[in-house]
Amino acid sequence: MIPVDRPLPGDVVEDAIDQPFWDACRDHVLLIYRCRICAESFWPAGCCPQHGMQDMIWVTASGGGTLHTWTVVHQKYSKSFTEERTVVAVVKLDEGPLMHTNLIGSNGIDLQVGLPVGVVFQTIASESVIPVFQLRNQSETSAPR
Amino acid sequence: MNSQLDVAIAGMGLTKQGRRLGISRRELRRQALDLALTDANLQRSDIDGYIFIGATPEDLRYLGLSPAFAYSLMTGGASPVASILVAAGAVATDQARHVACVYGEAYSSIPPKLNPHSNAGTERDIKAYSYGYPYLYGMVGPAATYALAARRHMSLYGTTSEDLGRVAVTEREFASVRPGAQGYGQPITLDDHQDSRMIVDPLRLLDCSRPTDGGAAVIVTSSKRAADLTDRPVEVLGAGTSHGIESWWNGSMFESMNVSRAAQRAFEQAQVGIEDIDVAQLYAPFTIATLMQLEEYGFCKPGEGGSFVAAGHTGPGGTIPTNTGGGQLSGFYATGFTPLSEGILQMRGEAPSNQVVGAQTCLVSGSGGNGGIQGSWAHAALILGAAR
Numbered sequence: 001m002i003p004v005d006r007p008l009p010g011d012v013v014e015d016a017i018d019q020p021f022w023d024a025c026r027d028h029v030l031l032i033y034r035c036r037i038c039a040e041s042f043w044p045a046g047c048c049p050q051h052g053m054q055d056m057i058w059v060t061a062s063g064g065g066t067l068h069t070w071t072v073v074h075q076k077y078s079k080s081f082t083e084e085r086t087v088v089a090v091v092k093l094d095e096g097p098l099m100h101t102n103l104i105g106s107n108g109i110d111l112q113v114g115l116p117v118g119v120v121f122q123t124i125a126s127e128s129v130i131p132v133f134q135l136r137n138q139s140e141t142s143a144p145r
Numbered sequence: 146m147n148s149q150l151d152v153a154i155a156g157m158g159l160t161k162q163g164r165r166l167g168i169s170r171r172e173l174r175r176q177a178l179d180l181a182l183t184d185a186n187l188q189r190s191d192i193d194g195y196i197f198i199g200a201t202p203e204d205l206r207y208l209g210l211s212p213a214f215a216y217s218l219m220t221g222g223a224s225p226v227a228s229i230l231v232a233a234g235a236v237a238t239d240q241a242r243h244v245a246c247v248y249g250e251a252y253s254s255i256p257p258k259l260n261p262h263s264n265a266g267t268e269r270d271i272k273a274y275s276y277g278y279p280y281l282y283g284m285v286g287p288a289a290t291y292a293l294a295a296r297r298h299m300s301l302y303g304t305t306s307e308d309l310g311r312v313a314v315t316e317r318e319f320a321s322v323r324p325g326a327q328g329y330g331q332p333i334t335l336d337d338h339q340d341s342r343m344i345v346d347p348l349r350l351l352d353c354s355r356p357t358d359g360g361a362a363v364i365v366t367s368s369k370r371a372a373d374l375t376d377r378p379v380e381v382l383g384a385g386t387s388h389g390i391e392s393w394w395n396g397s398m399f400e401s402m403n404v405s406r407a408a409q410r411a412f413e414q415a416q417v418g419i420e421d422i423d424v425a426q427l428y429a430p431f432t433i434a435t436l437m438q439l440e441e442y443g444f445c446k447p448g449e450g451g452s453f454v455a456a457g458h459t460g461p462g463g464t465i466p467t468n469t470g471g472g473q474l475s476g477f478y479a480t481g482f483t484p485l486s487e488g489i490l491q492m493r494g495e496a497p498s499n500q501v502v503g504a505q506t507c508l509v510s511g512s513g514g515n516g517g518i519q520g521s522w523a524h525a526a527l528i529l530g531a532a533r
Contacts, residue, residue: 012278042394044242044278046517049394069300071292072346076287086283090293090399100279100397100519108346113300130281 006080008128017045020058025129028121030061032095039093063119065093065133072108091117091133102132149414153371153378154529155243155364156185157489162359162477164253171207173249173360174228178208183364186374187243192364194241196228198248198480210443213241221513223386223426223480224248226525230384232365239381239397244365248482252356279519288353288431290520292345295433297399299347301448304436306347308451310338312432313351313474315460322470322498327357328475352432361482363489372532379492380530382417382506385410389525392515402434402512403524404441411526413450415506417442422528423504424491425467426484428512429474435459435467438510442526461499470497481511485527491533505531 009022021044024031032041035048047053058111070089073081089103103111104120117133124130158180160173168176174197182189195215197204205215215233218228225248232244284290298304314335320328333351341350371378389403412418417441429435436450444465445453454457459467470476470487477483490496490510507529514523 005278009278009281009463010278018278044518047496049391069293069297071289071296071348072343073283073285073289075288075345083283088279088282088284088289088293092396096396098286098393098398100282102282113297126237132282 006124008125009130013044021045022129025121025131026127028129030063030119030131031058032061032093032097033057034059034095041093041097043093043097043099062094064092064136065099065117067103067111067113067115067117067135068092068098069113070103070111071109089117089133099131101138103134104132105134149416150233150381150383151368152229152236152381153368154229154381154489155366155371155374155378156181156183157364157486158182158184158185158360158362159251159482159486160360162357162479163327164355166251166358167254168251168358170249170251171201171203173251173358174204174247174362175208175249175360177249177360177362178245178247181245181364184375185243185364187364191243194232194235194244196231196244196246198224198246198482199227199250208247210245213263216379219514220523220525221515221524222430222480223511224514225363225485225524226384226509226511226527227386227523229363229365229381229485230386230525233381233384236365236367240246244367245362246365247360247362248479249360250479251358251476253358277515277517277519284519287519288348289345289432291433292348293435293520294399295347295352295431298433298436298448301400302451304448304451306339306349308334308436308455309347309352309432310335310349311451311454312429312435312459313338315454316429316435316468316472317475318460319469319473319499323470323476324497326471326476327355328471335431348431348433354430354478355493357477357479359477361479361480361486369462376532377493377495378532379489380532381527382530383411383413383415383528384526385414386523386525388514388516390518390521391517393516393521398518398520400442402437403522404438404510404526407524407526408442410440411528414528417506417528419484421506422465422508423506424469424488424501425465425508426469426488426491426510427467427472428479428481428484428510429468429472430478432474435472439467442508442510445476463515466499466501469496469501480513481525484509484511488527488529493528494531505533
């Protein structure tokens with residue numbers, strides 16, 4: 001059980017622009033913010049560096065990606081995180097953007113950049129669900145030759 | 146070398162730097178300013194511009210200053226180099242004759258609170274060290290960001306923990322003979338590094354700097370005034386900045402410290418090339434930052450930072466002595482004033498240890514100023530020149 005005093009999504013941003021993202025997480029749907037002019041996708045929400053806020057829309061992401069980099073946090077920086085060792089990962093989503101997350105089901109050993117990962121949703125408090133990732137079964141994700 | 150900037154550093158004050166000095170932040174700033182005034186042969190009343198690294202309404206009264214302007218400037222560890230640039234602008238536009246850029250913090254005396262997060266939103270653990278939404282995942286403080294970069298470097302280039310360790314050993318070699326440095330009298334070996342505990346994998350304890358207390362002040366003026374004030378002015382030959390948020394969009398965030406744009410401007414202004422740099426003072430709170438910058442500035446090729454350091458190029462007597470006072474890892478941590486102050490000492494020929502004989506140019510870098518995603522650091526590059 002994760003204690004409720006860990007930070008929640010509303011605590012880390014100053015306004016509600018990402019609220020649709022967190023609402024969708026409760027339905028186990030991963031969203032990304034997309035510019036409909038150039039089709040670039042972003043997370044977290046913000047202006048498209050080419051087209052500003054002209055035509056931004058939340059769209060459903062595949063939930064798949066690859067492991068871009070990771071670290072295992074040994075230091076007890078914060079009492080809010082009680083896991084023995086947290087794997088903080090950056091995932092490159094299939095749609096392009098990088099996303100900080102946790103890699104679950106891994107002790108941080110035998111990982112490699114580029115491993116395929118998939119989203120799963122973790123309830124961290126009532127009303128609060130965050131996306132985390134786990135390694136995908138190689139056989140399930142390898143592209144047909 | 147012909148500086149296009151007509152700006153020089155006429156004085157510097159550096160207080161004692163160390164752990165838990167028991168001196169308040171503003172008192173550290175006052176001491177630093179007074180040392181800089183004495184150093185530049187100036188009076189309080191001569192200071193007509195004040196740039197404070199941070200934010201406080203208290204300083205002018207406590208420091209006894211009545212300048213034409215007083216600004217706060219904060220872009221993290223890039224602030225000290227950035228303050229030189231802002232001061233240069235004020236001097237160039239005749240808004241001030243002598244600008245004091247002042248820093249003083251007591252990090253180790255006032256450590257970040259480790260209070261549990263409160264849902265009331267008034268108390269967040271580690272506060273500013275959380276840097277936005279990666280905090281949700283337990284990512285706290287800059288070490289984790291540099292760890293993500295280190296892991297990426299290892300994956301791309303085969304860099305090893307030993308490669309990182311040699312940076313720590315080399316910088317400690319400089320610090321072990323520098324009176325007042327945190328690592329004074331305490332050289333370390335690669336085994337010491339490998340035996341030190343893991344903090345954020347792959348960064349070990351000896352890959353990380355630790356906070357110290359201290360003050361620093363620099364007085365910026367025109368080259369002509371500086372030459373009248375002191376017989377060892379330090380010329381500002383060139384400078385450049387680059388904010389790194391673009392690296393979040395282009396996916397290079399964990400492979401770059403956003404050096405290129407800043408470096409290009411600085412080297413163009415200074416009209417020198419990387420081969421002309423005699424000594425380097427790099428902003429490197431973690432070992433990986435030294436390797437990345439050696440590569441990004443072009444002292445060696447991408448991915449060759451580890452072997453470059455292993456060959457001794459950055460150490461005492463090397464081709465490009467780097468962080469010659471021990472840097473932030475083993476000297477002291479005064480954000481970007483660690484490299485800046487050492488660069489000034491080297492250009493004056495006054496480094497208390499490991500003075501690079503005949504050094505005429507010094508590269509100083511700064512990094513900081515989060516762009517909204519942890520790791521989207523700003524970068525600042527400064528090329529200093531010795532008086533001739």
